[in-house]
Amino acid sequence: MLPLKPPTEAWAILGLAAEPTLAQINDAWRRLRSAAHPDRGGSLGAFTRLKGAHIVACAYASQPRDCALCAGTGLLPTKVRGGFVTSVTCRTCAGTGRV
Ligand SMILES: [Zn+2]
Numbered sequence: 001m002l003p004l005k006p007p008t009e010a011w012a013i014l015g016l017a018a019e020p021t022l023a024q025i026n027d028a029w030r031r032l033r034s035a036a037h038p039d040r041g042g043s044l045g046a047f048t049r050l051k052g053a054h055i056v057a058c059a060y061a062s063q064p065r066d067c068a069l070c071a072g073t074g075l076l077p078t079k080v081r082g083g084f085v086t087s088v089t090c091r092t093c094a095g096t097g098r099v
Helices: 010-011 022-036 044-061
Strands: 075-079 087-091
Touching: 010 044, 022 044
Parallel strands: none
Antiparallel strands: 075 087
């Protein structure tokens, strides 16, 4: 579970679908910021709203997430000879369960 709520309004302001990557967020910001800037025909309100959406969307996208390989457990099951199953530390997240 991620500590921050999904910023659906910020994604909508940036014109993005749910769960955008940081790269997609930054691309949208670069694409939209010029037109929204008060010096280029935009309004201060629109620019401030867009800037806030960018910050909130980036904060959400930057949060640590559960490791996809070990599903946040930090361990991977390994089958060994004789039918015994042991666990090894996940190398993707180094056992933290978060990436
Ligand atoms: Zn892992």
